[in-house]
Structure formats: C-alpha cells, structure tokens
Amino acid sequence: MVTIMELLLIVFATFRITRLVVLDVIFEPVRSPFFTIEKNNEEEWLEPKGLLGELISCQWCVGVWVSVFVVFLHLFVPYSELFILVMAVAGMQSLIYEWSQTKGE
Numbered sequence: 001m002v003t004i005m006e007l008l009l010i011v012f013a014t015f016r017i018t019r020l021v022v023l024d025v026i027f028e029p030v031r032s033p034f035f036t037i038e039k040n041n042e043e044e045w046l047e048p049k050g051l052l053g054e055l056i057s058c059q060w061c062v063g064v065w066v067s068v069f070v071v072f073l074h075l076f077v078p079y080s081e082l083f084i085l086v087m088a089v090a091g092m093q094s095l096i097y098e099w100s101q102t103k104g105e
Helices: 004-022 025-034 050-056 059-076 081-103
Strands: 035-039 044-048
Touching: 004 025, 004 059, 004 081, 025 035, 025 050, 044 050, 050 059, 059 081
Parallel strands: none
Antiparallel strands: 035 044
C-alpha cells in the first residue's frame, strides 16, 4: 500500500508533470502539431485539432493519464523514487511560486 508521504509525493509529481505537458513552454514543440493558431483583429489563440489536441489541452484529462503513469512508476519500476521526488519538489516549488506571485499583487 502507499503511505501518506508517498501519496503526497505522487500528487505533487503528477501536478508538475501535468503542468509541464499542458502549459510549459519547454513542451511546446510536442504540443504544436495538435493545435492551429487562430486570429482575429487583435487576438491570437491556439485552437486544438482533433481529439488528441482536445485531450492535451485539458489539464484534467492529462492529469488522469499522468497520475496513472506516476503510480505505475512508483509501484513497478525500480529506482523511480528519485524521478518522483524531483518532480514532487518541482511541483511544490511551482505552487509556492504561483502563491507568492498572487500574494504580491
């Protein structure tokens, strides 16, 4: 079974990896084939192409699959704890950063 500490690490790692896939610039080359750029007079936005575009633009959808991946790693892949720990620390850091940005406004 999973302890409370392991669950917290899995949660924060899942959060960080999900954010990486859905929002972060570093993952943009992987996302870009699944989106088109739409424009009107003053605005520009990304429009998902097809089912896969819809899925990778949805934080809730990606979060489900990432959580399956992280739990699988934790339970079945030896030495995956280091990866999960690093992603969890990065997840906590990004939450603290976002919190500090909203407190400063």
